[in-house]
Amino acid sequence: MRLVILGGGESGVGTAILGKKQGYDVFVSDFGKIKDSYKEVLVINEIAWEEEKHTEELILNADVVMKSPGIPDKSPIVKQLKSKGISIISEIEFAAAFTNAVTIGITGSNGKTTTTMLTHHVLKSAGLNVGLAGNVGKSYAWQVADNNYDYYVIELSSFQLDGIVNFKPHIAVITNISPDHLDRYDYKYQNYIDSKFRITMNQTEEDFLIYDANDEAILEWLKNNTVRAKLIPFSLTDEYSEGAFIKNNTMEVKINKEEFTMDTEHISLEGKHNLKNAMAASSVANILKIRKSTIRESMSDFQGVEHRLEKVLKIQNVQYINDSKATNVNSVFFALESMNSPTVWIVGGVDKGNDYHELMSLVREKVKAIICLGIDNKKIIDAFGNVVDIMVEVDNMSEAVKMAQRLSEKGDTVLLSPACASFDLFESYEDRGKQFKQAVKNL
Template structure:
């Protein structure tokens, strides 16, 4: 059986290796350049590959195509494959068929990386043999090729969920939903929301869906759709007989007559959004029968995620904070909301259809100066020019940080929280965050 992998990044190469291990005839095609480390991995496995092109006669005779989540359906080769009736799936779907233990899967517009890493940490500290994969770390397929019997904690994007057919997590989590990636969903918010809920489409009554009951879009979708999974809500404002809530500065997890209480002050991560992330992760740990004491200790020792409200350094009593992973308005809302002091805000990049008015109350209250870091900053300028006295444009991280240092006074914060994708000036949000940290350390 011939399998073609489109896209030779982490997920694509992992899929190719897994396919080779199961005796598929494998061909890998990437329209861009393939990184040398991935070329070496493919060569070691004797897997044929091509770069900077898609050769139709080598692709369109496939029985199955595994598509990278970054490739949209409107690409010519995908359209032609669909016309020929070739089955097209994601790495997640392909790897799942060879993974014997039902995974734990986490999605959401924001918070999914922190929740995934915290969930993995709680389960590992609790003594379970769990892997970490999906939108984070090493490829799910690549890990399944080595260890197919492990349970995996997966961070999943809507793009990865678009390519599933039979994928069924035992526990699914939806952290929240806010407008993101609408360019991939015909600019229809409802299409993006439906994509997120694909996480639960194959679940049965033996499985669980954990979700934010404060999220209007999640509640609306659940009110109008039937699902088979057992629903477990979490909330900062409501109480549940089964679910997670906050009472007297404690997170309470109520589950089948079992109750876990954790003081909010004992959670290492700060901010309301991280209370929610902790609720979701703790609910998973409770379902997986992790000891209460282990859960409490692990919540207080977890160190957080790089590029997500990461405290980089304090210089001249100014705190520099790296939130490069905030690539949409909702993520930046959480960041600004958690600022206790006056803030110099570094913002901008590739706009994904942002409505900057949503941040207006927080900008008025917390932001003393804005540094635009992007090729096209006119929307940011237009939104805040009458609200913030100082708005400066720049196209280099070093320059942005130097200007921020001049603007900031003792006791202030300098916050990189771009609300945009990074690809105009940087390779990725990680590259953007690392450049910020390097520039701060060189002040």
């Protein structure tokens, strides 16, 4: 069986190692450059590879192709594979066939990383033999090849879900859905929503789907489609006989006639959106019958996720916050909603079809100045030019942070929350966040 892997990054190399272990004839092809550290791994494992090209005769003879999530369906090589009827799957689909572990799959436009890390933290604290995979941690396939975990908590993007056929998490979580990556879905929001719900398509009555019951897109989809899994809603406003909710500053989770409660002020993560993430993670923990004292402890000592509303430093009584992971409008909405002081907002990058209007009232109420950090800032300037008094354009992080210091006064907050992808000026959102933190430290 010939396994061809498109993309020599974390998921590609992980799949190559697992494929080789399972006896496939493996070939890795990357249209860009492969990192030296990954090349070394491929060479040591005697796996054939190429970079900066796709050689058709070495690819079109595949029995199965694993496509890295970053490669769009409209790329020429993918179109050729499809026209030949060759099966194209994601790393998640490939690896799932080689493990009997219980999987918890978590998707959503926002909150999925925090919910994934928090869920993993609870399970690990409970002493379970658990791996963390997907968009965070080491590649799922790599871990299936090297480790023997009993449980996996997997963060799943819509791109990864597009490439599944039989993959079935025992517990699926949809944190929320808001317009994102529409450039990959023909600018049709419905296509993106359907993509997220692929997480439950193979689930049975034995499985669970945990979801935000205050989310319009989710409710609309559930109304028009059937789900076999047992539904576990969570909400900030409604109460359930089966589900999770907040009542009188207490988080309550009711599942399988069991009840779990926790005072919300003991939850370490701040903000309303994090109460939702905590309800989702607590629901998973309760389904897996983890001790209540362990869940409470884990919720109160969890440290949060880097680049997600991360407090960097306080300088001259101005708080600098790194929210570089906010790559869409909905994430920024949560960030601005949790600001309690006048805010200097650093925003911009590669726009993915954003509509900034839903931020209008929050910007009016909380933002005193906007610093645009991107190559093309026209949309942001058009949206907010008449809403804030001060708007500045810069083209590097150091300049953005220096300008923010000039525009802020005692008691203010400087918030990096870009609402956009980072690829115009940075390698990744992590690189953007690290540069922000370094620039703040250099002040």
